[in-house]
Amino acid sequence: MGPALNSQTEAWAAPLERQLASHVALREEHRAFVREGLGEVQTHEPEDVTLGGARGARQPVLLAAGWAAAVAHLQDGRKQIVSLFLPGDIIDPALDLRTGLTPQSLTSVRTVEARRLVAAMSEDLPGALQPLLAAWTLSRAAAESRLVRQVIRLGRLSAYERTADLLLDLQERQERAGLADGRGMRMPVTQEMLADHLGLSVVHMNRTLQQLRRERLIDYRGGRVLIPEPARLDAVRRRLDEK
Amino acid sequence: MGPALNSQTEAWAAPLERQLASHVALREEHRAFVREGLGEVQTHEPEDVTLGGARGARQPVLLAAGWAAAVAHLQDGRKQIVSLFLPGDIIDPALDLRTGLTPQSLTSVRTVEARRLVAAMSEDLPGALQPLLAAWTLSRAAAESRLVRQVIRLGRLSAYERTADLLLDLQERQERAGLADGRGMRMPVTQEMLADHLGLSVVHMNRTLQQLRRERLIDYRGGRVLIPEPARLDAVRRRLDEK
């Protein structure tokens, strides 16, 4: 289960660069700065809990490929996936793994050491890099908002609504990272993982996905999801009231 | 529903000072700095949504007395109380109210303007104030952890476990603020508010509280809760597995 090394830090930064650029337009100078803050590439098998290093010595990493999660384990075996990490996301132990959460790869995964980048973003940056900092901040804010959204989902939405809401969120995130478009997105995780994220049993997760499929709100097969008419799915999800 | 003014910024800082001191020992110098960062005192009726100012112009405030909440309203009238604020807590719009959450008083409430204090804590502080900054940071981290804990509660705990977990959390927070001890704590909110926080119906909230009462895990009457044997209640709550 140990990670395999790989030292070519090449275009692994693309999803991160795109995600940042989706918030604030960036120049090549900014993208280069991002790449320079990255280090070693590592490959991890699914279920690996050593993302960012061993427990107690974890460092920030960029998730370059594959999906990962911050997981809470209860004593009796129940699990809650608190948040999902997609390619282009930064997994920062200091921010994302408070409270004894364990980072874990869900699929096989490629991570890139990002300690220097994360450190740089909390220091004073030269004026020319301000747009980068702004993008970084917006990206972090989006991650925090997702946690709030997750509370609302689990607290007040039905299984059906939760699922619609999550799928739209995943689609949007992958679009920002350049990993999805009108022709669909990857969804390389098992229904059990989705269930653990949405607080449902596997069986009910399956039935809920089938219902969405039957009503042609999603087209889900072979680890891919297509949302033919986003507006219809969006009507299922319950929006916050802008009171 | 509008707020009433009141300009004596006296000992309203006590719960905040105690909460901070519960994380890192503080000297009078630190406490004085906290008080100097505070401004006008305001009184609000229950259900007031103008804590910290009107929508769009909200400023950080210290909650000095009474309970408040960050609430999400769904279009069809469902509500989710995402987080609770207790005396001594800072309500910072930039951190606590992302994603269209509305701050709202649950009881009648007293707030103190805290813009200067919050701003000061994000600037470079003289060395002598480092302990204060450390306490502040720990206090914020605890608030963030509570959000994660809330996801776990709603996602994977039963109504009974959720309630036990929340009550222990409230007891600990109030102890830190000097508002509770072995003789119990205040709980000035309606069961409907608790239900909206724990993702339950009022009726089921009521039955769950009664069950805890019947089993003598809590003594709950007249807006006060006593936990006679914390260890027993703690056994009900499901702890995270320290794997």
Place this chain on the structure above:
DNA sequence: CGAGTCTTTGATGCATATCAAGCTTAGTGG
């Protein structure tokens, strides 16, 4: 003392969990 708000109780229904088993798919080794 009357009117609202909150709590409590009972009856009923539904969403979701649990249990059990069959099916499908992708590996794996012979």
Place this chain on the structure above:
DNA sequence: CCACTAAGCTTGATATGCATCAAAGACTCG
């Protein structure tokens, strides 16, 4: 290339936790 296996997906039957509906006590306040 074909069993064989294991993981994941799907389906049916049943159980249960929690929601909903309705109404009756308890408090609180003017």
